[in-house]
Amino acid sequence: xxxxxxxxxxxxxxxxxxxxxxxxxxxxxxxxxxxxxxxxxxxxxxxxxxxxxxxxxxxxxxxxxxxxxxxxxxxxxxxxxxxxxxxxxxxxxxxxxxxxxxxxxxxxxxxxxxxxxxxxxxxxxxxxxxxxxxxxxxxxxxxxxxxxxxxxxxxxxxxxxxxxxxxxxxxxxxxxxxxxxxxxxxxxxxxxxxxxxxxxxxxxxxxxxxxxxxxxxxxxxxxxxxxxxxxxxxxxxxxxxxxxxxxxxxxxxxxxxxxxxxxxxxxxxxxxxxxxxxxxxxxxxxxxxxxxxxxxxxxxxxxxxxxxxxxxxxxxxxxxxxxxxxxxx
Amino acid sequence: xxxxxxxxxxxxxxxxxxxxxxxxxxxxxxxxxxxxxxxxxxxxxxxxxxxxxxxxxxxxxxxxxxxxxxxxxxxxxxxxxxxxxxxxxxxxxxxxxxxxxxxxxxxxxxxxxxxxxxxxxxxxxxxxxxxxxxxxxxxxxxxxxxxxxxxxxxxxxxxxxxxxxxxxxxxxxxxxxxxxxxxxxxxxxxxxxxxxxxxxxxxxxxxxxxxxxxxxxxxxxxxxxxxxxxxxxxxxxxxxxxxxxxxxxxxxxxxxxxxxxxxxxxxxxxxxxxxxxxxxxxxxxxxxx
Numbered sequence: 001x002x003x004x005x006x007x008x009x010x011x012x013x014x015x016x017x018x019x020x021x022x023x024x025x026x027x028x029x030x031x032x033x034x035x036x037x038x039x040x041x042x043x044x045x046x047x048x049x050x051x052x053x054x055x056x057x058x059x060x061x062x063x064x065x066x067x068x069x070x071x072x073x074x075x076x077x078x079x080x081x082x083x084x085x086x087x088x089x090x091x092x093x094x095x096x097x098x099x100x101x102x103x104x105x106x107x108x109x110x111x112x113x114x115x116x117x118x119x120x121x122x123x124x125x126x127x128x129x130x131x132x133x134x135x136x137x138x139x140x141x142x143x144x145x146x147x148x149x150x151x152x153x154x155x156x157x158x159x160x161x162x163x164x165x166x167x168x169x170x171x172x173x174x175x176x177x178x179x180x181x182x183x184x185x186x187x188x189x190x191x192x193x194x195x196x197x198x199x200x201x202x203x204x205x206x207x208x209x210x211x212x213x214x215x216x217x218x219x220x221x222x223x224x225x226x227x228x229x230x231x232x233x234x235x236x237x238x239x240x241x242x243x244x245x246x247x248x249x250x251x252x253x254x255x256x257x258x259x260x261x262x263x264x265x266x267x268x269x270x271x272x273x274x275x276x277x278x279x280x281x282x283x284x285x286x287x288x289x290x291x292x293x294x295x296x297x298x299x300x301x302x303x304x305x306x307x308x309x310x311x312x313x314x315x316x317x318x319x320x321x322x323x324x325x326x327x328x329x
Numbered sequence: 330x331x332x333x334x335x336x337x338x339x340x341x342x343x344x345x346x347x348x349x350x351x352x353x354x355x356x357x358x359x360x361x362x363x364x365x366x367x368x369x370x371x372x373x374x375x376x377x378x379x380x381x382x383x384x385x386x387x388x389x390x391x392x393x394x395x396x397x398x399x400x401x402x403x404x405x406x407x408x409x410x411x412x413x414x415x416x417x418x419x420x421x422x423x424x425x426x427x428x429x430x431x432x433x434x435x436x437x438x439x440x441x442x443x444x445x446x447x448x449x450x451x452x453x454x455x456x457x458x459x460x461x462x463x464x465x466x467x468x469x470x471x472x473x474x475x476x477x478x479x480x481x482x483x484x485x486x487x488x489x490x491x492x493x494x495x496x497x498x499x500x501x502x503x504x505x506x507x508x509x510x511x512x513x514x515x516x517x518x519x520x521x522x523x524x525x526x527x528x529x530x531x532x533x534x535x536x537x538x539x540x541x542x543x544x545x546x547x548x549x550x551x552x553x554x555x556x557x558x559x560x561x562x563x564x565x566x567x568x569x570x571x572x573x574x575x576x577x578x579x580x581x582x583x584x585x586x587x588x589x590x591x592x593x594x595x596x597x598x599x600x601x602x603x604x605x606x607x608x609x610x611x612x613x614x615x616x617x618x
Contacts, residue, residue, distance in 0.1 A: 062424055064366075109603040115420035116364045117606070120552055121599050123366065127549050128595040135589060247545060251428055258425055288440035295433030302422050302429070303414065 024172055033164040037236060038276060040168045043175045044232035046272035049256045050182050050265065051225025056254075057263035058186060059218040060198030061110065065122030067250030068129045069099050069223040071240075073230025075133070078148040078240045079141050088153045088235050092174065095231035096224045103223020107216035126250035133242035147241025150234065171232050178225060183265055185221075194218055195263070226253075248291070255294045258301050261310025270309040335463075336582050337575060342467035343536070343550075344574020345474030349529035350551035351570040352481070353522035355563050360498040360518040361412070364560075366427040368526055369548030370434035371407075373541060375400040375527030376534045377442050380449060389452045393531060397524045404523025405516045412519070413512065438541040449534035470532045477528055478567060481521070485563075494518060546591055550577060553597040559611020569608065573597065 028036040052066050076098045077091040086094075106125070110118055134145055142148070155166035185191060193214050196204035205211050234240050252275045260271025274297075279290035305312055350368060357365045365371075375396055382392035411430060415423050453469030485491035496504040497514035505511050530544065537543050550573050558569025573594070581590045607613045 056421070060421065062421055064424070064428065109599055112606065113602050116362075116424065117602050119366070119420075119424045120364055120556075121602055124549055124552065124595040124598045127545055128591040131589060131591045136586075248432075251432060254425065254428060255432075262421070286440055287444065288436040291432050291436035292440065295429045295431075295436060298425055298429030298432065299411070302418075302426050306422065 021176065025169065028165040028168045033162055036162075036164045036168045038280070040164070040171045040236045041233060042272045042276035043168075043171045044229045044236065045253075045256065045276055046229075046268045047175050047178050047232065048226045048229035048253055049260060049268035049271045050179065051222040051229065052253050053257045053260075053263065053265070053268055054182065054186070054194070054225065055218050055222035057257055057261075057267070058191065058198065059194040059215065061215065061219065062115065062119040063122045063222070063250075064119050064247075064254060065125035065129075065250050066222075066226050066253045067245050067247070068125045069103060069226040070230035070233070070249065070253075071129055071133060071242075071245035072102055072223075073099050073227030074234035074240045074245075075142060075148075076227065077231035077234045078150050081150045081235075082148050083141070089170070091235075092228050092231050096228045099227025099230075100220045100224040103226075104216055104220035106223070107219025110219060111212050111215055122250075123247070126247045129245050129247075130242040133245065142242075145242060147239060147244075150238050150240075152238050153235070167236055171236070174228065174232060178228065179265065179268075182225070186265065190214070252294065255298055257308075259297055259308050261308030261312075262306075264308070264310035264314075266313075267308050267310035274309075336578050338463045339467055340575035340578030341571060342463070342470045342574070343533075343578065344554075344571035345470050346529045346533045346547060346570075347550045347554045347574050348567040348570025349474055349477060349525050349532075350547060351555035351558070351566040352478070352563055353525040353529070354551060354555045355560060355566040356518050356522045356525070358555075358560050359563075360494075360515050361416075363412070363423050363427070364552075365522070366424065366548075367430040367434060368522070368551070369544030370431045370438075371400070371404070371523050372526035372530035372547075373544045374434045374438055375403075375523070376449065376530035376539060376543075377438050379527075379531050380442070380447060380534075380539055383450060389450060393452075393528075396531065397527050400527035401520040401524040404520040407523070408516045408519035413515075435541050442541070444541060447539040449531070449539045451535035466535055473528065473532055477525060481525070481563075490517075546594075549591060549594040549598075550574070553594045553601070556598055556601045556608055559608030561612055562608065562610045565608055565610030568610070 027039065031039075048066065048070060052063060055061050055063055073095040076095040077088070080086040080091045080094060081088060110121065113121055133142055135142075136144070152163045153167065154163060155161040159166065161169070186194070193204065193209045196207070196209055197211055197214055201211060256271030256275045257267065258271075259274045260269065261267030278293060282289040282293050301308060307314070350372065353368055353372075354365055357363060357368070378399055379392050379396040382395055383389060387395070407430065411426060415426055418426075451466040451469065453465040485495055493504070493509045494514045494517060496507070497509050497511045498518070501511045504514075529547070533547055534543065537547075551570060554570035554573040555566040556569070557572060558565030558567065560566070576597075577590055577593055580593055581587050585593070601608060
C-alpha cells in the first residue's frame with residue numbers, strides 16, 4: 001500500500017517536472033527579449049548554485065569564493081571565443097574541465113581545512129580574484145581592466161528565433177542535463193557518501209568512505225558546475241571584466257543557496273530566481289537596497305527558515321499530505 | 330637604502346593597523362571560536378560615525394573617544410542580538426550570519442553615507458625634523474597602536490575583569506561555576522573588539538580614504554596576520570600583523586608590484602593554513618576521536 005502511494009507520488013512528481021520544463025521552454029515566447037535575457041542569466045545562476053550546493057549543502061565544505069570559479073569559467077569561454085574562434089557551445093565543456101582542474105587543485109589543500117578555516121581561505125580567494133584577473137602578465141589573454149567583448153550567437157539551422165530566445169533555450173537545455181546529472185549523482189552512493197562526510201566525517205571514513213577523494217572531487221565537480229554557469233553567463237552578457245567578479249558575487253551565490261535551500265536540488269532554482277530578480281526590483285529603492293535585503297534575508301533564513309524556500313515547500317507539502325488521510329477517515 | 334627604509338617604516342605603520350584588527354579577530358576567536366568576517370565592516374561603519382561627528386563640528390579627539398564608545402556599545406548589541414542565539418549552531422550557520430552582518434553593514438553605510446569616496450582627517454600633521462622616512466601620520470599610527478596594545482595588555486593582565494574575561498574564554502563551564510557571568514564577558518569581548526576595530530578604522534582611513542569597501546583589503550591582511558601569529562594567541566597575532574604589514578610593503582615594492590598585493594595575503598593565508606595551521610606561536614590543537 002505504502003509503495004503504491006510512493007509510486008503515485010513519484011509519477012506525479014515526474015509529471016509536474018515535465019509540465020514545468022515545457023512551461024519554461026515556452027516562456028521566452030510570452031515575454032520580451034530583455035526579460036528572456038534575464039531568465040537566461042537566472043538559469044546560469046541556477047547551475048552555479050547547484051554546484052555550490054553540492055559542495056556546501058551536501059558535503060558541508062563552506063565556500064565563500066565561488067565567484068572565482070565563475071570568473072574562470074566566464075573568462076575561459078570568452079578567451080576561447082575571442083582569441084581562438086571556438087564556437088560558443090564548444091566552450092562549455094572546456095570551461096567546465098578547466099574549472100574542474102582549478103577546483104580539484106584548490107580542494108586538495110582545502111582537505112586540511114575545516115569549517116571556519118575553509119570559509120576564510122575561500123573568502124581570501126574571492127577578495128583577490130579581481131586583482132588576479134587584472135594582472136599585467138596575462139593581459140594579452142584577459143584584456144586587463146577592459147575585459148573582453150564577445151558576440152552573441154545566432155540561432156542555428158536558420159531557426160526563426162531571436163538571439164536571446166535561442167540562447168535561453170540553449171541554456172535551458174544545458175541546465176536540464178546538468179540538473180539530471182546532479183540528481184543522479186546525489187541520490188545514490190556518492191550522495192550518501194558526501195552527506196555522511198558532512199555529518200559524521202570520522203564514522204564515514206570508518207565505514208570505508210574515502211574522505212580525501214570525495215571531498216576534493218566534490219570541490220572539482222562543484223567548480224565544474226560553476227564554470228559552466230559562468231561560461232553561459234558570459235555568453236549571455238556578451239562581456240567579461242574583472243570588476244564583475246568581486247567578493248559580492250561570491251556572497252550572492254551563498255545568499256542563493258541559503259535562500260533556495262541548503263542540500264536541495266530544487267533550491268538552486270529558487271535561489272537563482274531570488275538573486276536574479278530581487279536586486280532588479282530593490283535597485284529602484286536605492287543602490288544599497290539589494291544588499292541590505294540580501295543581508296536581512298540571510299539572517300532571517302538562519303534564524304527562522306534554515307532550509308530555505310525548498311525546505312519550506314517540502315514541509316508544507318508534507319503537512320498537507322499528512323492532513324489528507326485524516327480528513328478521509 | 331633610503332627608499333628601502335621608507336618602505337620598511339610605512340610597512341610597520343600599516344602593520345600596526347593589521348595588528349589591531351588581527352587582535353580584534355583573536356579576541357572574538359578566543360571567546361567564541363568564531364572568525365568574525367564582519368570585523369572589517371564593523372570598523373568601517375565606526376569610521377563613518379567618526380566622520381559624521383567630525384563633519385558635525387566635533388573636535389577630532391572628542392569624536393575619536395565618542396566613536397570608540399559607540400562602537401563598544403554596538404559590538405555588545407551585535408553579540409547579544411545576533412551571535413548569542415547562534416552559540417550552539419553549526420559552523421555554516423555562524424559563517425552565514427557573519428556574512429549577513431557584513432553585507433548589512435556595508436549596504437547601510439552605502440545607503441546612509443553614499444558610495445562616494447570621502448577623505449578623512451588625520452590628527453597627526455606637521456613635520457618631524459630630521460626624519461625623512463616616516464610621515465607624521467605613520468608615526469601617529471604606530472603610537473596609537475602601541476597605546477591600544479598596552480591598554481589592552483594592562484586590562485587583561487592586571488584587572489580582575491580582564492582575568493574574568495580570560496577565564497570565561499578559556500573554560501566557560503568552570504568560570505560559570507566560579508560565579509563569572511560568562512555571557513556578559515562574551516558581550517564585553519565583542520564590545521572591546523569593536524572598539525579596537527574602530528580605532529584601526531580611524532587610523533587607516535586617512536591613508537586609504539573612506540568608502541564602504543575600504544576594509545576588505547585590511548581585513549584580509551589582518552586575517553593573514555592573525556593566522557601567521559596563531560589565531561588563539563593575541564601577542565602572536567599582533568606580531569603577525571606587523572610582519573604582514575612589512576612583508577606586504579616590501580614584496581609589493583620590490584617583487585611583484587602593487588597590483589597583486591592582495592594575492593600576497595591569499596597566498597599567506599593558504600600557506601599558513603596548509604603548512605602550519607596553528608600559526609607560528611599558536612597552540613597546536615589535538616582533537617580526540
